[in-house]
Amino acid sequence: MGGGVGSLMTLLGRLVSDTDQASVESIALFVGLLCACIVIGHLLEENRWTNEAINSLFIGLGTGLVILLATKGQSSRIMEFDEELFFIYLLPPIIFNAGFQVKKKQFFRNFMTIMLFGAIGTMISFCVISFGAKALFGTLDIGYLELRDYLAIGAIFSATDSVCTLQVLNQDETPFLYSLVFGEGVVNDATSVVLFNAIQKFDLSSIDSTIALKFLGNFFSLFITSTLLGVSVGLLCAYVIKRLYFGRHSTDREFALMILMAYLSYIIAELFDLSGILTVFFCGIVMAHYTWHNVTAGSRITTKHAFATLSYIAETFIFLYVGMDALDIEKWEFVRKSPGKCVGASALLLGLVLLGRAAFVFPLSFLSNFAKKSKSDKLSFRHQFTIWWAGLMRGAVSMALAYNQFAKSGHTKQPGNAVMITCTITVVLFSTVVFGIFTKHLLRLLLPPSDFNDPTIPSEPSTPPSMTMPLLANEQDPGEDPMGSRNIPRRHSLRMLLTTPTNTVHYYWRKFDDAYMRPVFGGRGFGEQVLG
């Protein structure tokens, strides 16, 4: 803050004198800016050329600039970009809410495609970026980087920004694309985490063919344990609330238990080195499917809105934060000396990001189409292009990974590391702003209005209705999915499984769910007794 407020601060004593004054100051600034972001985001909502992520980013940049000028170039940061803040406090509510509000039918219908894109696709992108960077960075002379660093670059720039995807695509307007791109983003996060983790742990001096297998085994065990953990915590929460009839006593207790158990699932996953993102995502899905139906009507409305609001605040905070952090003067010291190299490296990385994504979206779409019989399920070229484009944004996950790899304990002084940090910031800012701005327009251009709505699912208004009961009807529960019961003939199940595997799995899941799961864990049709 320096300047104005700084001089004011010296005038003021404080009650709790060993509370860090600077932290109170920066909390006040951040909270004030968050309010500004909300109001400005509201005012610019109708504007086609911006979205809330970009607004927050620019408000952050503007504030950084003001501070930079006020302190005469000494500092632009109120706080250092803090991975712990990001991974422990900001990310969980966003991903949990995504799981809680996701249209489960769409998600599970496209499950195989999502997995293909998220796991195999990310690996392909990782390889393209890593080897591309290794091959091309030599020509730029930006300082020495180890093999480990190049692999880290691959992992960092393969991490799609699922938060930004949420902002750009609209679940209600383009449910099919949203579920694909967002679902891919969640799986992609997990993959990047495994890759990054593996890079830091594995002995890279002796690479052989078993490493690849280890990677793969590692990924699948991580994916399965993380998912199971999330599902178990969600089911436990549903069971506890159903058994104890919390609803009879207190809405506040139900809400508190849901929020705490969701967070617990994330923290336990982090503690055991799993993918907290996957865990909390599946915990959200299970809570929406079972727990949510066991609570009072008041709790349903409260949880729906409160989770969305927490997620919204966390998202806004992240973009604000990235914007403010970007102008930190220390990081740009090296760039001042050789601006050309940095621009070159950033452009190169951006090109590799574009290429790396293209290298898996189009081939894998072809593969996915190959497996699908009905024409309406296939991905047209326009869809493929949109998927490619909408996943190009890089965001806070990339920033956090880059800081972790290149900015540890004053490491930034080394030219190679300094360049990588500034490149990451450049790519993040550029991709968020430029790709973000054009995505809305691209969607309108590429997808004819009829494509905007999946024909099988009625469109829903994008703003939640203000009254309460209609709101509850929004919930798309697999249990009353019209597709599931209408389209599937009930016989010849084995042959069916081979021809329309997803629908058949869904049909049997529904039977299992109704017969065994709902009587124990609650859910639509079984929670009513609690509401009484």
Next chain:
Amino acid sequence: MGGGVGSLMTLLGRLVSDTDQASVESIALFVGLLCACIVIGHLLEENRWTNEAINSLFIGLGTGLVILLATKGQSSRIMEFDEELFFIYLLPPIIFNAGFQVKKKQFFRNFMTIMLFGAIGTMISFCVISFGAKALFGTLDIGYLELRDYLAIGAIFSATDSVCTLQVLNQDETPFLYSLVFGEGVVNDATSVVLFNAIQKFDLSSIDSTIALKFLGNFFSLFITSTLLGVSVGLLCAYVIKRLYFGRHSTDREFALMILMAYLSYIIAELFDLSGILTVFFCGIVMAHYTWHNVTAGSRITTKHAFATLSYIAETFIFLYVGMDALDIEKWEFVRKSPGKCVGASALLLGLVLLGRAAFVFPLSFLSNFAKKSKSDKLSFRHQFTIWWAGLMRGAVSMALAYNQFAKSGHTKQPGNAVMITCTITVVLFSTVVFGIFTKHLLRLLLPPSDFNDPTIPSEPSTPPSMTMPLLANEQDPGEDPMGSRNIPRRHSLRMLLTTPTNTVHYYWRKFDDAYMRPVFGGRGFGEQVLG
């Protein structure tokens, strides 16, 4: 955590390796314990001999004990008691929610009595405890304490625990007593803060009569600026939401703006050395009176429950935390050497707390009764006794102040300071558990069932109804207060002002509110246009 988990931890690497592993570990433990507190609190709800504060305290103590045994006496704490955590994160939601849910009519009807108790009463209690401690501690030989320390002791032990009051008294069962004791607690917090602040700032070597005047001036300016700040932020929020018609767009944005602006008011107050507690309390009142009526029905239900839940989680956390912190071995080192002195000092302080509170409750009640004409408004001896008893609990505010005064930077090694910390913990535990347990029984014993409900106000169910619309009707708005319009003759206003000052003020406030405030800031009857 040490032991079991510790050895497990060494087996696990971590993605974000410079995120403090210990902090993830302790977050996981705390969140898990919070869930346990909620479930156990629910199971023991019907039990007369406990309440949620005591449950959490015992769960905290139990966990501390387990850790102590697991680490073989090395440590019982997962984290050090952290004032910043307490004052910056845990206290604001509790006090804001208290303001948001308070029965405004009761509060303002008893405003003068509350001020008398909270301001003058706390000063009296402060003097009794300070001078009592100074006179009697000499005989105990517990180490050297300065005059400043004795004054700090007075401030520390004058701070009523408003959080615990909320747990023990029930707004719906005993609205009159609740508003008095809780309102007093809020003003008392502010007074203690001013006193404590003044003690640390003033030059105590030259005490003269002007000091007392300065104290008084300081208190009133702090009270007025803090209140004004809270009211202004609340009004600003109401105005912004009304003007921009947020409701038309997004429930999440409204909720986010309310929660952020409420927090902003607290943080700004802290930044400018005002009483954040007073500020956020009045901000809550204004938001309930104006802002709440400008938002969508969904937002109303969400804010009502979400604020209550946040407050509930923060309260549970505080008691858990105090319980866990109490078993920290280092603090009890000195006690082991001379247990008698500590028990003596604690008993002495507890006696002074009892005496100090008696020294103002009974005389000031007499004064307050003297000013009131109608017999029903007067405080009976039973009421006075209950007020005295219900305000005896000391809690986290006392702990935080004591740590601030006596435990700075390894200061605890000095015997005098160590004794004061252990005494504070003893008094807090004893008063919360013993006074807490007996308050419910005392209330039933002292107050005949008819007294449980203020005759003028219909009783409300203590659990919020699960449906939404009836819930909205709970709001006790000054605007449709039957008292205000029925009991007051509309003429001879000057004479009226002298005989029934509070009611008259209320009558004019209502006229002013309807004519000028509501058209601008919204509120019942003017928010409807937004709800459409």
